[in-house]
Amino acid sequence: MKRSQFSHISLPILLLVPQLIIIGVFFYWPAWRALHSSFYLEDPFGFGSQFVGMANYTRLFTSAEYMKVARFTLFFTALVTFLALAISLLLAVKADKVIRGAKTYRTLLMWVYAVAPPVAGLVGVMLFDQNIGIITEFFAFLGYDYRLGVSYADTALAMIVVSVWIQIPVNFIFFLSGLQSIPRHVREAAMIDNPSGFRRFWEVTFPLLAPTAFFLVVINITYSLFDTFGVIDTLVKNNPASNPMTLVYKVFVDGFRGNDIGGSSAQSVVLMVLVLALTIFQFRLLERRIHYA
Amino acid sequence: MAKVSVSNLSKTYGKGNQAVKPCSFHIADGEFVVLVGPSGCGKSTLLRMIAGLEDITSGELRIGDRVVNDLDPAERDIAMVFQNYALYPHMTVAKNIAYGLKNRGTPAPVIEQKVREAADILNLTEYLDRKPGQLSGGQRQRVAMGRAIVRDPALFLFDEPLSNLDAKLRNQMRIEIRKLQRRLGVTSIYVTHDQVEAMTMADRIFVLNDGRIEQVGTPAEIYHKPASTFVASFMGAPPMNLLPGDYNGNGSVRLNEETTIRIAEPADHKGVVKLGVRPEDVSLAAPDDGVPFQIDVVEELGANRLLHGNLAGHPFTVSVGKESDATPGLAGLRIDPSAIHLFHPEEGRRL
Amino acid sequence: MAVADSYLSVSQTAEPARRKRRGVRLSTIADHAILIAGALFMLVPVYLALTTASHEAVHIQREGLSFGFGDDLVKNFDAALFAKGGFTGAITGTTMLMNSFILGVGFAVGKIVLSMIAAYAIVYFRLRFATFAFWAIFTTILLPLEVRIVPSYEVIQGIGLTNTYTGLIVPLLASATGTFFFRQFFLSVPDELVEAARIDGAGPVKFFIDILVPLSRTMIAAIFIIMFVYGWNQYLWPTLITTEEGLFTLVRGIRQIIQAMAEGSQIPEYGRMMALAIIAMLPPVAIVILFQSWFVKGLVESEK
Numbered sequence: 001m002k003r004s005q006f007s008h009i010s011l012p013i014l015l016l017v018p019q020l021i022i023i024g025v026f027f028y029w030p031a032w033r034a035l036h037s038s039f040y041l042e043d044p045f046g047f048g049s050q051f052v053g054m055a056n057y058t059r060l061f062t063s064a065e066y067m068k069v070a071r072f073t074l075f076f077t078a079l080v081t082f083l084a085l086a087i088s089l090l091l092a093v094k095a096d097k098v099i100r101g102a103k104t105y106r107t108l109l110m111w112v113y114a115v116a117p118p119v120a121g122l123v124g125v126m127l128f129d130q131n132i133g134i135i136t137e138f139f140a141f142l143g144y145d146y147r148l149g150v151s152y153a154d155t156a157l158a159m160i161v162v163s164v165w166i167q168i169p170v171n172f173i174f175f176l177s178g179l180q181s182i183p184r185h186v187r188e189a190a191m192i193d194n195p196s197g198f199r200r201f202w203e204v205t206f207p208l209l210a211p212t213a214f215f216l217v218v219i220n221i222t223y224s225l226f227d228t229f230g231v232i233d234t235l236v237k238n239n240p241a242s243n244p245m246t247l248v249y250k251v252f253v254d255g256f257r258g259n260d261i262g263g264s265s266a267q268s269v270v271l272m273v274l275v276l277a278l279t280i281f282q283f284r285l286l287e288r289r290i291h292y293a
Numbered sequence: 294m295a296k297v298s299v300s301n302l303s304k305t306y307g308k309g310n311q312a313v314k315p316c317s318f319h320i321a322d323g324e325f326v327v328l329v330g331p332s333g334c335g336k337s338t339l340l341r342m343i344a345g346l347e348d349i350t351s352g353e354l355r356i357g358d359r360v361v362n363d364l365d366p367a368e369r370d371i372a373m374v375f376q377n378y379a380l381y382p383h384m385t386v387a388k389n390i391a392y393g394l395k396n397r398g399t400p401a402p403v404i405e406q407k408v409r410e411a412a413d414i415l416n417l418t419e420y421l422d423r424k425p426g427q428l429s430g431g432q433r434q435r436v437a438m439g440r441a442i443v444r445d446p447a448l449f450l451f452d453e454p455l456s457n458l459d460a461k462l463r464n465q466m467r468i469e470i471r472k473l474q475r476r477l478g479v480t481s482i483y484v485t486h487d488q489v490e491a492m493t494m495a496d497r498i499f500v501l502n503d504g505r506i507e508q509v510g511t512p513a514e515i516y517h518k519p520a521s522t523f524v525a526s527f528m529g530a531p532p533m534n535l536l537p538g539d540y541n542g543n544g545s546v547r548l549n550e551e552t553t554i555r556i557a558e559p560a561d562h563k564g565v566v567k568l569g570v571r572p573e574d575v576s577l578a579a580p581d582d583g584v585p586f587q588i589d590v591v592e593e594l595g596a597n598r599l600l601h602g603n604l605a606g607h608p609f610t611v612s613v614g615k616e617s618d619a620t621p622g623l624a625g626l627r628i629d630p631s632a633i634h635l636f637h638p639e640e641g642r643r644l
Numbered sequence: 645m646a647v648a649d650s651y652l653s654v655s656q657t658a659e660p661a662r663r664k665r666r667g668v669r670l671s672t673i674a675d676h677a678i679l680i681a682g683a684l685f686m687l688v689p690v691y692l693a694l695t696t697a698s699h700e701a702v703h704i705q706r707e708g709l710s711f712g713f714g715d716d717l718v719k720n721f722d723a724a725l726f727a728k729g730g731f732t733g734a735i736t737g738t739t740m741l742m743n744s745f746i747l748g749v750g751f752a753v754g755k756i757v758l759s760m761i762a763a764y765a766i767v768y769f770r771l772r773f774a775t776f777a778f779w780a781i782f783t784t785i786l787l788p789l790e791v792r793i794v795p796s797y798e799v800i801q802g803i804g805l806t807n808t809y810t811g812l813i814v815p816l817l818a819s820a821t822g823t824f825f826f827r828q829f830f831l832s833v834p835d836e837l838v839e840a841a842r843i844d845g846a847g848p849v850k851f852f853i854d855i856l857v858p859l860s861r862t863m864i865a866a867i868f869i870i871m872f873v874y875g876w877n878q879y880l881w882p883t884l885i886t887t888e889e890g891l892f893t894l895v896r897g898i899r900q901i902i903q904a905m906a907e908g909s910q911i912p913e914y915g916r917m918m919a920l921a922i923i924a925m926l927p928p929v930a931i932v933i934l935f936q937s938w939f940v941k942g943l944v945e946s947e948k
Contacts, residue, residue: 002767002768002831002835002838003835003839004346004835004838004839004842005768005769005770005838006768006769006770006847006848007769007770008769008848009769009771011765011769011848011849012764012765012766012768012769012771012773012774013765013771013773015761015762015764015765016761016762016765016766016773016774016777018758018761018762019758019759019761019762019777019781019817019823020762020777020780020781022758022814022815022817022818023780023781023784023818025799025818026796026799026814026815026817026818027784027787027792027818027819029795029799030792030795030796030798030799031787031792031795033795033798033799034791034792034794034795037795087682090678090682091678091679091682094675094676094678094679094682095679097672097675098672098675098676098679101676105679105682105683106936107933107936108683108686108687109679109682109683109686110932110936110940111686111929111932111933112686113873113932113943114873114877114925114928114929114931114932115690115877115925115928115929116876116877116878116879116895116898116924116925116928117877117879118879118895118898118899119877119895119898119921119924119925120689121902122898122901122902122917122921123689123690123692123693123918123921124689125902125905126692126693126696126709126914126917126918127689127692127709131705131708132704132705132707132708132709132914133708133709134692134708134709137708165685165686165689168682168686169686170943173940173943173944174943174944177940177944197671222788226788226790226791227790229790229879229880230879230880230895233879233883233899234898234899234902237902237903237905237906248790248791251790251791251793251794252790252793252794252880255793255794256794256797256884261794264794265794265795268791268792268793268794268795271790271791272786272787272791272792275786275787275788275791276786276787279785279786344839344843345842345843346839346842346843365842366839366842366843367842367843367844367845367846371843372843373839373840373843375836375839375840376836377834377836378836379834379836379837379839379840380840381837381840381841381854381855382859383855383858383859383861384858392841392844392846392854393843393844393845396844396845396846396850397845440840440844
């Protein structure tokens with residue numbers, strides 16, 4: 001904490017109140033409501049709700065549909081995280097290496113950060129479209145009948161590609177800045193000790209980049225779980241049907257389409273626990289990261 | 294009437310860590326007082342309590358004739374110069390200097406005049422429109438002083454202001470600060486860990502150690518009559534030689550079987566003592582003329598030479614003039630009895 | 645002698661450099677190739693969107709997406725911006741553009757103001773309540789909006805703020821990111837600055853306005869960029885909260901288009917759609933590119 005602090009009382013409270021009120025009303029209250037609703041079953045005719053204990057949860061975990069979505073979410077998250085990180089790491093390493101045009105490449109690779117996921121999804125819909133999509137044509141060229149929105153696997157492919165596309169810039173920026181913050185003398189010492197660029201990377205650069213990488217893994221997992229809503233919604237054209245979807249999307253679908261408040265709340269709570277675990281993990285990592293520095 | 298009066302002032306931090314032990318002293322109007330000591334001795338804490346940046350745990354602090362314990366720094370009529378200058382980076386030099394006056398509601402034309410005067414005294418006039426980032430360390434320090442003097446306060450406080458400057462600049466600024474203070478006549482309290490700064494700048498020195506004021510006196514008093522082994526070894530470079538010995542109660546201290554030193558002033562304590570003598574108070578003689586001294590290393594300083602060696606089994610340093618032809622080997626030392634200091638072996642206080 | 649020596653040393657240093665340059669060139673080409681491939685991967689989809697925006701819908705339907713440009717670029721953009729569309733026929737691209745702008749700026753400004761003063765209160769005041777407030781705010785990191793989406797909607801509906809700008813912007817402010825960021829930044833401001841200001845007679849308010857805020861200028865700019873983009877690109881929340889087309893943002897409007905595309909029996913207006921998509925992309929992308937260095941700085945600092 002600061003060595004010298006003001007001793008006023010009413011002023012800081014006044015300054016904190018707006019933020020706290022907003023958080024109280026729009027965060028804690030809904031979060032509490034979700035927790036609360038997850039233990040109730042609403043009467044379909046709107047005549048009130050009935051306490052059912054863990055019934056909503058057990059229903060969830062025994063539901064084949066829910067488990068299918070959970071499996072897909074796992075698969076999707078792992079794939080998107082891996083691809084987004086691998087590709088951006090490669091690009092960052094190269095961008096760090098080249099001397100000419102480094103800044104141009106950086107600009108060209110990072111601007112996509114500013115594109116909204118649903119907009120990217122829209123472009124994706126175009127590219128993967130039945131009739132007009134370039135990628136569909138490409139598949140047809142290879143002899144494969146690609147069907148977005150109809151074939152589960154095809155839609156999944158589109159989701160993954162678009163999600164990776166959106167996430168590369170962020171990873172790229174972090175990896176690049178991580179690389180550029182490795183002290184020059186460390187790299188020079190490595191160059192003297194180890195002429196092979198590839199080995200140098202794995203034995204010197206990557207370990208130094210590890211804190212950034214771990215941090216990004218968590219960010220990417222969070223992204224794949226939650227921020228891909230826009231992409232998914234767009235690609236399935238607001239019509240979930242039997243398309244692949246993530247757990248977050250299912251919360252939305254069940255809550256707003258299916259009117260299953262209890263079930264949707266239970267799903268929300270499950271996700272809350274998941275995020276809690278992830279965030280705690282991330283902060284533990286951050287603490288160790290400080291020790292690295 | 295004293296400008297600053299402190300009575301049983303102390304500072305204890307939460308965990309029972311007493312950073313400043315209860316102390317009482319007065320500082321006269323216009324006096325330049327230096328608080329000196331090693332890191333962590335409490336000198337900065339004491340200064341900050343006077344400034345109002347640290348709460349006072351117990352005791353009373355008066356500035357002028359007001360008790361200021363509970364007053365905000367801004368109300369104590371003080372000004373402070375920080376180690377890292379603490380200039381407002383986004384404001385010009387002029388605005389930096391003027392800020393304090395502005396907050397007190399001084400009318401603009403008065404501010405302008407005062408800023409100009411301060412800048413004039415400190416040779417900052419051509420830099421008034423620059424930002425701190427465009428100035429050198431020495432210039433920034435002068436701006437920090439300008440900010441202080443423009444307020445015409447009752448008390449100047451300096452917190453190690455020269456520590457961030459290179460040696461040459463430090464020597465220069467030392468003189469400038471002293472000249473400025475004499476000219477303005479403002480009571481000043483100056484904190485430093487550098488004993489040279491303390492010796493050259495102070496009217497009176499307060500030597501602090503481990504939260505306690507070990508000695509208060511003029512530079513000469515501190516140097517020639519240190520009140521404890523700590524003060525003796527801290528002030529003066531190279532430090533005073535300190536050796537254990539056995540005082541026979543009657544004018545001589547025995548260092549070991551071969552070496553006995555005569556002392557001038559008798560002391561009450563008999564038995565084991567710590568004997569201190571400054572390197573320059575010893576003269577070199579032939580090996581059999583005086584106390585035997587084994588010279589190991591000769592350090593050439595240009596203006597003088599330091600002879601490091603061994604006296605009666607203990608490390609000992611002698612300072613000799615540049616014309617001395619001393620070389621490593623056996624030599625003799627003649628020690629002036631009146632230049633010897635005796636200290637209590639455990640408590641370290643002067644006997 | 646000396647001259648001959650120096651000749652020797654010159655040629656010795658030149659040799660390795662030449663050798664190095666030859667070897668390096670091959671791998672540099674590979675590096676550039678990879679980077680160019682990456683850049684193309686990023687750019688081609690949007691390029692195709694642009695070309696699509698320059699053709700007639702019928703043309704697209706027949707020929708599929710093409711790499712060449714057509715003649716209808718201006719016409720499609722014009723329609724996207726000014727033609728009335730949507731189910732009620734009341735909304736134009738320009739209105740959506742304005743709404744996006746309001747959301748982006750409103751959110752960014754709200755976020756910065758709220759989090760700056762909260763962070764200031766937490767860092768610069770000796771207040772036990774501040775620790776509680778800090779943890780209360782900190783916990784919001786744990787749950788992103790998507791997870792509490794249903795009850796959040798109910799709350800807004802209950803207060804009657806659906807289809808309002810307030811309902812659109814304010815709930816999004818319930819997160820800790822800005823406060824964290826400014827807290828970290830304030831902690832890095834030297835202590836002596838506050839002390840000097842206190843001695844200069846500046847109270848907490850004066851210190852904040854005269855010194856802290858000007859000091860934070862670059863950070864504020866960086867955060868503004870990130871928050872503006874975030875607000876502009878909001879999808880899920882506007883989807884739920886705004887059902888009146890007059891309040892649609894560009895991104896929200898996209899959803900409507902997709903729906904129409906799925907349900908419609910006519911040929912979708914590809915050209916116009918892509919023009920709208922490009923318009924939706926343009927402002928955030930432009931800001932990110934123009935203020936790149938601030939943006940990167942803010943991103944890297946804020947995510948830590």
